[in-house]
Amino acid sequence: MNPASPAIDTARVTALLERGRTLATPVLRAAVNRLAPPMDAVAAYHFGWIDVDGRPTAGDGGKAVRPALALLSAEAAGAAPEVGIPGAVAVELVHNFSLLHDDLMDGDEQRRHRDTVWKVHGPAQAILVGDALFALANEILLELGTVDAGRATRRLTLATRKLIDGQAQDISYEHRERVTVEECLEMEGNKTGALLACAVSIGAVLGGADDRTADILEKYGYHLGLAFQAVDDLLGIWGDPESTGKQTWSDLRQRKKSLPVVAALAAGGPASERLADILAADAKKSETEIADFTEEEFASRAALIEEAGGREWTSEEARRQHATAVAALDEVDMPEQVRAQLVALADFVVVRER
Amino acid sequence: MNPASPAIDTARVTALLERGRTLATPVLRAAVNRLAPPMDAVAAYHFGWIDVDGRPTAGDGGKAVRPALALLSAEAAGAAPEVGIPGAVAVELVHNFSLLHDDLMDGDEQRRHRDTVWKVHGPAQAILVGDALFALANEILLELGTVDAGRATRRLTLATRKLIDGQAQDISYEHRERVTVEECLEMEGNKTGALLACAVSIGAVLGGADDRTADILEKYGYHLGLAFQAVDDLLGIWGDPESTGKQTWSDLRQRKKSLPVVAALAAGGPASERLADILAADAKKSETEIADFTEEEFASRAALIEEAGGREWTSEEARRQHATAVAALDEVDMPEQVRAQLVALADFVVVRER
Numbered sequence: 001m002n003p004a005s006p007a008i009d010t011a012r013v014t015a016l017l018e019r020g021r022t023l024a025t026p027v028l029r030a031a032v033n034r035l036a037p038p039m040d041a042v043a044a045y046h047f048g049w050i051d052v053d054g055r056p057t058a059g060d061g062g063k064a065v066r067p068a069l070a071l072l073s074a075e076a077a078g079a080a081p082e083v084g085i086p087g088a089v090a091v092e093l094v095h096n097f098s099l100l101h102d103d104l105m106d107g108d109e110q111r112r113h114r115d116t117v118w119k120v121h122g123p124a125q126a127i128l129v130g131d132a133l134f135a136l137a138n139e140i141l142l143e144l145g146t147v148d149a150g151r152a153t154r155r156l157t158l159a160t161r162k163l164i165d166g167q168a169q170d171i172s173y174e175h176r177e178r179v180t181v182e183e184c185l186e187m188e189g190n191k192t193g194a195l196l197a198c199a200v201s202i203g204a205v206l207g208g209a210d211d212r213t214a215d216i217l218e219k220y221g222y223h224l225g226l227a228f229q230a231v232d233d234l235l236g237i238w239g240d241p242e243s244t245g246k247q248t249w250s251d252l253r254q255r256k257k258s259l260p261v262v263a264a265l266a267a268g269g270p271a272s273e274r275l276a277d278i279l280a281a282d283a284k285k286s287e288t289e290i291a292d293f294t295e296e297e298f299a300s301r302a303a304l305i306e307e308a309g310g311r312e313w314t315s316e317e318a319r320r321q322h323a324t325a326v327a328a329l330d331e332v333d334m335p336e337q338v339r340a341q342l343v344a345l346a347d348f349v350v351v352r353e354r
Numbered sequence: 355m356n357p358a359s360p361a362i363d364t365a366r367v368t369a370l371l372e373r374g375r376t377l378a379t380p381v382l383r384a385a386v387n388r389l390a391p392p393m394d395a396v397a398a399y400h401f402g403w404i405d406v407d408g409r410p411t412a413g414d415g416g417k418a419v420r421p422a423l424a425l426l427s428a429e430a431a432g433a434a435p436e437v438g439i440p441g442a443v444a445v446e447l448v449h450n451f452s453l454l455h456d457d458l459m460d461g462d463e464q465r466r467h468r469d470t471v472w473k474v475h476g477p478a479q480a481i482l483v484g485d486a487l488f489a490l491a492n493e494i495l496l497e498l499g500t501v502d503a504g505r506a507t508r509r510l511t512l513a514t515r516k517l518i519d520g521q522a523q524d525i526s527y528e529h530r531e532r533v534t535v536e537e538c539l540e541m542e543g544n545k546t547g548a549l550l551a552c553a554v555s556i557g558a559v560l561g562g563a564d565d566r567t568a569d570i571l572e573k574y575g576y577h578l579g580l581a582f583q584a585v586d587d588l589l590g591i592w593g594d595p596e597s598t599g600k601q602t603w604s605d606l607r608q609r610k611k612s613l614p615v616v617a618a619l620a621a622g623g624p625a626s627e628r629l630a631d632i633l634a635a636d637a638k639k640s641e642t643e644i645a646d647f648t649e650e651e652f653a654s655r656a657a658l659i660e661e662a663g664g665r666e667w668t669s670e671e672a673r674r675q676h677a678t679a680v681a682a683l684d685e686v687d688m689p690e691q692v693r694a695q696l697v698a699l700a701d702f703v704v705v706r707e708r
Contacts, residue, residue, distance in 0.1 A: 036519045101485060105478040124459040127481060128522050131455060135515045138492055142508035150504035154496035161489045165390045168482050
């Protein structure tokens with residue numbers, strides 16, 4: 001999707017993601033098993049471990065970028081990767097708490113090619129299981145009983161508050177006609193950057209890193225999160241449903257003020273102005289009317305966004321954030337091998353297609 | 355409502371509740387002010403600090419039993435009451451997080467004589483602000499940065515998980531024809547006992563108490579919570595709407611399997627059997643049909659519950675739990691003055707009418 005992207009070291013990235021999954025998943029499953037029925041089964045369905053009828057599935061647990069980062073984070077502080085495991089699990093729990101609640105608030109019916117929890121098990125289970133995963137995240141960290149576990153939990157809590165701020169902004173922007181590029185970036189920094197930043201500091205904090213080191217690692221993670229989200233915004237309009245597991249034109253169906261849209265509206269020029277007129281008219285329509293749009297109607301909006309430069313600007317923004325993230329790594333001492341792996345993961349994030 | 359209840363020391367209880375309110379409320383307000391708009395205003399509305407139009411109100415912040423307990427908890431460990439303030443605030447934040455989510459899940463339209471948050475601001479704000487209050491609770495405690503703050507947060511997290519378990523049980527029981535007295539007590543122990551228990555240990559833990567002391571204080575708090583809930587269940591059927599701020603026959607309207615109901619069903623005899631038949635028929639009706647019941651239809655169900663002994667059994671259960679709570683206080687050393695105040699609060703809980 002992005003010809004000028006960095007060449008990625010596929011084998012290295014695959015191994016890193018695989019290590020994160022292998023080390024974190026058993027602990028994540030054991031944590032989820034602490035939930036009382038039926039919440040344990042609802043959570044297992046959400047994570048893709050069982051199907052609607054409760055049968056075990058091969059499962060698509062997502063990309064698992066965050067666990068991979070949390071383990072590297074421990075290594076960045078000179079600790080063993082295993083030291084980052086509770087952090088990896090806690091971050092995954094918070095991430096999935098937010099998915100459960102956001103899917104309900106946003107009315108999203110599909111995630112990872114499957115019906116969302118509120119759609120299958122009802123809104124109450126989506127709320128309850130989300131709440132329970134958030135509590136579990138703190139539990140997993142705090143039962144370590146150390147001062148560093150308290151520091152890690154505090155960082156996770158602050159990241160979670162930003163996540164919530166971002167979702168609140170995201171919701172409010174859907175009802176506004178105009179959102180600036182700056183507002184959109186702030187929202188995405190809260191919604192995606194903060195938790196990814198925490199994934200990159202949490203292992204180091206559990207490994208005894210000082211606050212300065214943790215802050216720099218978070219800087220890398222924050223900008224990586226913005227790069228990640230810029231790519232997500234591209235996939236949300238132009239992604240292949242087969243790869244993303246979402247509907248075609250997913251973000252356009254929800255009238256999301258994502259980066260390509262706000263950048264196109266801010267660009268000026270004939271395509272930008274026509275887009276603005278069309279979206280202003282769309283804003284007056286009901287959700288049902290939007291849902292009834294033909295593929296061609298969505299395609300023509302996507303074409304205008306591209307013509308106004310929104311697609312290209314967002315691709316460049318992903319590269320800018322990637323560069324800022326990678327540059328931050330130079331501000332802190334860490335084993336060269338770990339630095340190279342963090343760079344490889346950053347490269348992967350900007351070229352992924354799902 | 356309860357002629358055989360202990361005589362309460364009204365002046366002492368009033369002073370304790372007032373002290374809890376006076377010391378905790380400014381810190382609680384400052385915490386809520388950290389929320390980004392519009393969540394800060396939604397939370398302020400929920401707490402009763404502003405009205406629907408954003409105007410400051412005199413406000414009915416609830417009974418404030420939990421903050422009073424958290425300050426006494428610090429004193430039980432020999433610390434100053436102020437040491438318990440972050441604990442008092444954190445417990446209030448978790449309590450109100452659960453109210454926001456539970457009101458939405460239960461479809462409750464009124465709380466404390468006012469429309470609930472989801473009714474005024476919509477489901478998304480009820481979810482988001484609930485999430486934010488939960489996160490804030492951890493934030494307030496963990497920014498103390500001590501090992502004891504980590505211990506306190508862990509206890510609060512475990513209590514929150516029980517709270518969630520209790521709400522899950524409560525929801526599932528509404529769809530079941532029969533719930534045993536034991537199941538009901540377990541649910542109420544989770545839903546009310548666990549957080550009240552935490553309120554009674556959290557100040558002590560922040561004041562450096564060991565785990566044994568904290569566990570005994572939690573035992574007092576847990577049984578106090580069960581006494582509290584038994585009284586709530588009586589008020590949920592026979593309470594005066596003017597005092598409770600809820601509709602008449604509130605729990606019957608929701609077909610809650612509360613203690614008086616399950617005790618009446620378990621009692622056997624003609625009234626119990628007639629009640630069982632009527633409730634089994636009610637279970638097949640739609641929510642709208644139940645909502646359309648006349649006052650007399652609810653009153654006749656309440657009369658059957660009383661005739662079958664459910665009201666008397668629940669009153670006695672409140673007294674039994676009160677006695678177990680007060681007895682637990684003898685297992686731990688604490689200043690006599692503090693013990694007397696904890697007893698006075700326990701006495702208050704079982705005779706209150708709101």
